[in-house]
Amino acid sequence: MTKSYPFEPEEAPPEYRGLPRINPLLCIGCGACTNVCPPNAVIRIDDCSSGTRRIVLDVGRCIRCARCEESCPTGAIRLTREFEAATDDRNDHVEVVEMKLAKCRNCGSFTDYTERQVHKVLSIIPPGILDFERIRDKLPLCSECKRSLTIINASRVGGEWR
Amino acid sequence: MIGEFERTFGAVLEKKTLGKKKVLYALRVRQEDFPKMVRFLLSMPTVRLFTMVGTDERPFEDAFSVTYWFADWREGEILGIRLYVPEDNPEYPSVASFHKGALWFEREVKDLLGLYAKGLPDPRRLILSDDWPEDEFPLREDFEYYSSPLSERKPQYLPKIEGTSVHAIGPYHIALDEPAHFRLFVRGEEIVGVDYRGFYSHRGIEKLARGRMNYNQVCFIAERVCGICGFCHSTAYAQAVEEAAKIEVPDRARYIRTILLEVERLHSHLLWIGVAAHLTGFDTAFMRVWEVREKVMQLAERLTGNRKTYGLVVVGGVRRDLLDYRVSMIEKFLKEIKKEFDRVVDFLLSARSFVERCRGVGVLTKELAREWDANGPVARASGIDYDVRRDFPYAAYPELSFDIPVYTEGDVLARAMVRIDEVRESLSLIEQAIDAMPSGPIMAGFNEIPGGVEGISAVEAPRGENVHYVMTEDSNVIYRWRIKAATYNNLQTAPDMLRGYTIADAPLIIASIDPCYSCTERIQVMDVGRWEPCP
Numbered sequence: 001m002t003k004s005y006p007f008e009p010e011e012a013p014p015e016y017r018g019l020p021r022i023n024p025l026l027c028i029g030c031g032a033c034t035n036v037c038p039p040n041a042v043i044r045i046d047d048c049s050s051g052t053r054r055i056v057l058d059v060g061r062c063i064r065c066a067r068c069e070e071s072c073p074t075g076a077i078r079l080t081r082e083f084e085a086a087t088d089d090r091n092d093h094v095e096v097v098e099m100k101l102a103k104c105r106n107c108g109s110f111t112d113y114t115e116r117q118v119h120k121v122l123s124i125i126p127p128g129i130l131d132f133e134r135i136r137d138k139l140p141l142c143s144e145c146k147r148s149l150t151i152i153n154a155s156r157v158g159g160e161w162r
Numbered sequence: 163m164i165g166e167f168e169r170t171f172g173a174v175l176e177k178k179t180l181g182k183k184k185v186l187y188a189l190r191v192r193q194e195d196f197p198k199m200v201r202f203l204l205s206m207p208t209v210r211l212f213t214m215v216g217t218d219e220r221p222f223e224d225a226f227s228v229t230y231w232f233a234d235w236r237e238g239e240i241l242g243i244r245l246y247v248p249e250d251n252p253e254y255p256s257v258a259s260f261h262k263g264a265l266w267f268e269r270e271v272k273d274l275l276g277l278y279a280k281g282l283p284d285p286r287r288l289i290l291s292d293d294w295p296e297d298e299f300p301l302r303e304d305f306e307y308y309s310s311p312l313s314e315r316k317p318q319y320l321p322k323i324e325g326t327s328v329h330a331i332g333p334y335h336i337a338l339d340e341p342a343h344f345r346l347f348v349r350g351e352e353i354v355g356v357d358y359r360g361f362y363s364h365r366g367i368e369k370l371a372r373g374r375m376n377y378n379q380v381c382f383i384a385e386r387v388c389g390i391c392g393f394c395h396s397t398a399y400a401q402a403v404e405e406a407a408k409i410e411v412p413d414r415a416r417y418i419r420t421i422l423l424e425v426e427r428l429h430s431h432l433l434w435i436g437v438a439a440h441l442t443g444f445d446t447a448f449m450r451v452w453e454v455r456e457k458v459m460q461l462a463e464r465l466t467g468n469r470k471t472y473g474l475v476v477v478g479g480v481r482r483d484l485l486d487y488r489v490s491m492i493e494k495f496l497k498e499i500k501k502e503f504d505r506v507v508d509f510l511l512s513a514r515s516f517v518e519r520c521r522g523v524g525v526l527t528k529e530l531a532r533e534w535d536a537n538g539p540v541a542r543a544s545g546i547d548y549d550v551r552r553d554f555p556y557a558a559y560p561e562l563s564f565d566i567p568v569y570t571e572g573d574v575l576a577r578a579m580v581r582i583d584e585v586r587e588s589l590s591l592i593e594q595a596i597d598a599m600p601s602g603p604i605m606a607g608f609n610e611i612p613g614g615v616e617g618i619s620a621v622e623a624p625r626g627e628n629v630h631y632v633m634t635e636d637s638n639v640i641y642r643w644r645i646k647a648a649t650y651n652n653l654q655t656a657p658d659m660l661r662g663y664t665i666a667d668a669p670l671i672i673a674s675i676d677p678c679y680s681c682t683e684r685i686q687v688m689d690v691g692r693w694e695p696c697p
Contacts, residue, residue, distance in 0.1 A: 013460075017467035038379035065382050065473040070481070 012081045017064045019082045022057055024097045026076035029053045029114040033068035033077050042068060042077070051101045051110040059085060060093035074120070102140035106149070111142040163209055163234035164241055171199055175243075180616060181405050186229070186242040193245055196255050200230065200243075204261055208236040210535050210548075211257070212620070213629040213646040214267035216275045218303045220249065222614075226277055228254055230264075231618060231631070235553040240618060247277050256281040263535030263651060274301040286318040289361045289683075300369055307366070307373030320357040323347045329665055333362065335672065338437070340679040344656070344672065351664040356657035364683040368643050376638045377403055377611055381476050384630070387645060388681040389470060390433065393426045394623035395645065395681070396475040398630040401556055403477045403640075406617030406632055409608045413558075413600040415479035420558040421492070421595045422465070422472055423621070424588040428499070429458040430624035431581045431588075434676045438578055439510060441670045442519040447510045454502045461495045464488065479605035489596055500589055507582055520575035524659045524671035527572055534655045538626020538648045539584070540675055543569045543576035550622035562594045574674040581676075611638060623648055625676050647681030 003010065012018060020042075031044040034055070041061035045054045057077075068077045087093065101110040102118050118139050125132060141149070164185055168177075174195065175187040189196060203209050212231040219227045225246040232241045245254050256279035257264040268279040269288035276299040278285075290300070295313040299305060322328055332343035341362040347355035367387065371380045385396040397419055404411060432455035439447035459469045465488055466472035474480050510516055526536065531544040541548055549566045551559045567583035569576035613636035620629045626648025635641040652675045659671050 013464050015464055015467045017473070036379070038375065038382040063382060063386070063471070063473075064468065066467070066481075067382075 012083055014081070016081045016083070017066050018080045019059050019085060020057060020062060020064070020066075020068060020077055020079050022055065022095055022097050023076045023078070026074045027055060027097050027099070028074055028076070028116040028120045029055055029097070029099045030073060030117055030120075031055070032071040032073060036067040036071045038065060038067065039063050046101065046112065048101070048110050051103070052098050053101055053114050055097045055099075057095040057097075058093055059095070060090065104140060104142035104145055106141055106145040109142055111140050113140070115140075163203065163206060163232070163237055163239045166206075167199070167203060167241060170202060171195070180240075180242075180618070183238055184240045184405075184618065186244060186616070188244045188246070190246060193255060196243065196245060197257065197260070200257050201260065203232050203241070206234065208548075209234045210532075210537075211261065211263045211267075212240060212627075213618070213631060213644065214264065214271070215631050215642065215644040216271035216277055216301070217633065217642045218275060218301060219246075221303060225249065226252065226275060228271060228277060229631075230257065230267075231629070233554070233620075235548045238554055240554070242618070252277045253280050255279070256283075258282055258284075262533045262654070266650060266654060273299075275299050276302070286320075289364050291364075292317045300366055305369075307369045317359075319345065319359065320355075323355045325349060326354055331668055331672070335669070335677075335679075338673060338677065338679075340677075342672075342677070342679050344660075344668070346660065346665060346668060348665060351666075353660050353663055353665065353668065356660050358653070358657065360653070360679060361683045363680055368645065371640055371643050375640070377634070377640050378476050378638075380640055380643065382473065384645070385471050385473065385475075388623075388647065388678050390430050390678060391426060391623040391625060391628070391681065392470065393422055393472050393475070394621045394628050395630070395647075397423060397557070398619050398621040398628045399632065399643070399645075400475045400477050401619035401621070402617040402630045402632040403611065403634070404606075404617070405619055406615040406634055407477075407608065407611045409478050409606050411479055411606055412603045414483075414602045415604045415606075417558045417595050417599050418480045418482075418484050418604065419475065420562070421484070421592055422462075422474060423557065424591045424595070425458060425462050425465070426472075427588045427624045428585060428592075429455050429462065430676075431585050432458060432503075434581055434624075434673075435510070435578065435585075437673055438520070438574075438670070439516060441673055442516050444510070444513055444516050447506070447513065447516065450506045450509065454499055454506055457495060457499050457502075461492065464491055476605075477611075478608055479603070481604075483604050484599065489599075492592065492596060496589060496592060503585060503589075517575060519670070520578055520674075521573060523574045523663060523667050524674055525572045526655055526659050528570070530655065530658050531572070534658070535651045536626075536655050537651055538623070538676075539577050539580040540626065540652045540655065542567060543580045544572040545570040550620045550627045554620055556619065556621060558595055558598075561598065562591055564591050574670060577674045577676075613637075614641075623681075625649055625678055625681070626652060628681070645681075647678060649675065649678045649682040653677050653679075653682060 033042045034044045039061050042057045066079050069079055099114045099116055102115045104111050174192055178186045180186055209232055212233040215229045217227045225248045227244050227246050229242050229244040247254050258268050259281040268282050271277050273289040293312055293315040295311050298311050326347040326349050329346040329348050333341050335342055343359045345357040346353050367383055381396045381400055384399040385392040387395045432451055436448045436451035463469045466474050474482055526544050528545045531541050531546055547568045564587045567580050569579055611634055613634055616633045618631045620627045629646040631644040633642040656672055
C-alpha cells in the first residue's frame with residue numbers, strides 16, 4: 001500500500017479538479033470568472049490611466065470548485081490535474097494576465113472593457129441579423145459617451161441615428 | 163402537530179405557509195403565552211426542537227426576531243413560532259429554562275445578536291472569543307463583516323465542584339484533531355461534573371455569506387462548513403433555497419445527490435469505526451477499516467473530481483452528470499467494499515477487547531436524549547426512532563427502501579452498531595439509486611430568486627440532522643442563513659454521558675458522538691500536510 005511518493009510521481013485521476021491555469025492567448029478579460037469565484041481567488045483590476053486590465057489568479061486562495069471553468073466563454077481558464085502547490089515563494093501562486101483596455105472612439109479615454117472583448121463581440125455577431133458596419137462604428141465607446149450620444153440622438157426628432 | 167396547535171392557540175397568531183406541511187406563526191401580542199405554546203408542542207411524544215434562528219429584522223420589521231422551529235417526525239410537519247424582540251428592550255421568554263435542548267440556541271442568540279432570554283439557566287458566553295467586547299454583536303446589520311474588535315480577555319469557566327480536582331481534556335481532542343476543551347471535575351478517577359468550552363473555530367461564515375456572497379457562491383462555503391459531511395451541508399442549503407424560491411429539482415439531479423450523500427455517509431462511518439477501534443487500542447482493525455474507507459475516497463474522487471468537497475451541488479440541481487462509465491465504476495467499487503467490509507466487521511466484533519470496552523460505557527438514556535434533542539446515530543442508539551431521510555424525505559429517498567437501525571442500550575457499543583448497520587444500508591441505497599436512475603436534465607431552469615422568502619430544510623448527515631434555514635433578499639443575496647449541525651445538540655449530551663465514568667473512558671465517550679466541532683462552530687479545519695480535511 002505504501003508508495004515512495006514524492007520520489008516516484010503520483011498521477012491524479014482524469015476527473016481530478018486541480019490547480020487552475022489561465023491560457024493568456026485565449027483570455028479576453030471579460031471577468032466572468034471573477035464574478036462567480038466564491039473565495040475571490042481570481043480578481044479583475046482595471047488601471048484606467050495606463051489603460052490596462054489585469055486578471056489576477058491566486059491559487060493560494062482557490063478552492064478548486066471549477067466555477068470559473070464553467071463560466072469562461074472562451075475556455076481560457078481550465079483546472080489542470082496538478083495538485084502540488086507547495087512553494088517557498090508566495091508569488092509562485094499568483095498568475096497575472098494583462099491586456100489593453102479599448103479606447104473610446106469619441107472622447108479618447110479608456111473604456112471599461114478590453115480590446116479583445118471588442119474583437120470577440122464582433123466575431124460572434126451573426127451576419128445578416130444586425131447591421132455589421134454600424135455596430136463596428138459604435139464600438140468602442142465609453143459608458144459616458146454612450147449615454148450622452150443616446151440622449152443626443154433621442155432628442156433629435158426625425159434626425160439621423162448614429 | 164400543526165392542526166392541534168392551531169386549534170389551541172390559533173387565535174393570537176399570524177399564519178404563513180412556507181410549503182407542504184411547513185408553517186410559520188408570528189406571535190406579535192401576548193409573548194407571555196409563548197412558553198405555554200412550547201410546552202404544549204414538546205409534550206407530544208414525537209415533537210422535537212428543530213432549530214432556532216435569530217434575525218436582525220430591523221430594516222423591515224423594526225425589531226429583531228427569534229424563531230423556534232419544531233418538527234413532528236411522525237407527521238413530517240415543521241412548525242415555526244416567531245417572536246419579535248424590540249431593540250430598546252431586547253428580551254424574550256426563555257425555553258431553555260424548561261427544555262435543555264434550547265440552551266445553546268439561546269446562548270448563541272445572546273452572543274451574536276444581543277437578545278436576552280429571560281430565565282436562561284447558563285448565561286455565559288458560548289460562541290464569541292473571550293476577548294470580544296461585550297457590546298459588539300456580529301450578526302447585527304450595522305456590524306461590518308470584516309471588523310474584528312478586541313477588548314480585555316475574560317474567560318468564563320464554571321466554578322469547581324467542592325471536593326474535586328480539575329482534569330483538562332483539550333484544547334485539542336486526542337483522536338479527532340479538532341479543538342474542544344473539556345474540564346472534567348473528578349473525584350479520584352470518577353467524573354462528577356463537566357464544563358465544556360468550545361467554539362474555538364467559529365469564524366462567522368454566516369455573516370460572511372451575508373456580507374459578500376451571492377446565493378450560488380454560498381453552496382461552496384456551505385460545503386466547507388465540515389470536512390467530513392460537507393456535501394450534506396451544501397445539499398441542505400441548496401434545498402432550503404430551492405424551497406424558498408419554489409424551484410423544482412429534476413429527478414436525475416435528486417438521484418445523483420442521493421448517491422453522493424450515501425457515499426459520504428459510507429466514508430464518514432468507516433472513518434468513525436476506525437477511530438473507535440483506535441481508541442480502544444485495536445489498531446489492526448483501525449488500519450483495516452481505513453483501507454476500506456480509502457476505496458470509498460477513491461470512488462468519490464472519480465465521481466466528483468475530489469476526495470472530499472465534491473463541489474457538486476448548486477441551487478437547482480447538480481453540476482456533474484453520472485456518466486455510464488462512472489456507473490459501472492460504482493458497481494465495481496461497491497462489490498469490493500461490501501466484501502471487505504463484511505470481513506472487517508467480523509474481525510472487529512470478534513475481538514472481545516473492543517466489544518467489552520464499548521459495552522455499558524457512556525450510557526445516554528432515552529429520556530435524556532429527548533431532553534437534549536439528540537439526533538442521528540446517538541438518538542437511534544438510545545431508542546429514538548428518528549431519521550430525516552424517512553421522516554422529512556428529500557432527494558430520492560422517498561422512492562428507495564431502507565431500514566433504520568434502532569438500538570435501546572444507549573452505550574458506545576450501540577452507537578457503533580447503529581453505524582455498522584447504516585453502512586450496509588448505504589451500500590444497498592447506492593445500488594438501488596443506480597438501478598432506478600431516471601434520465602433527463604440535471605439542472606432546473608429558473609428565474610431570479612425572489613427577495614424576502616424563507617426556506618428550511620434538513621438533511622440526515624452521518625452524524626444526525628443538518629438543518630439549514632434561509633431568508634433571501636433581492637439581487638441574489640441571502641439575508642439570513644442559519645446552520646444547525648447535528649453535533650450542536652449531540653455535543654450538549656456529552657456532560658451527561660461522561661458523568662459517573664472514569665477519566666480513561668472520556669476520550670472514547672466523547673468520540674462516540676462522532677462530534678464534528680467544525681460543523682457545530684461552522685468552519686473547516688484543514689490538515690495542510692495532506693490537503694485533506696480533518697474529521
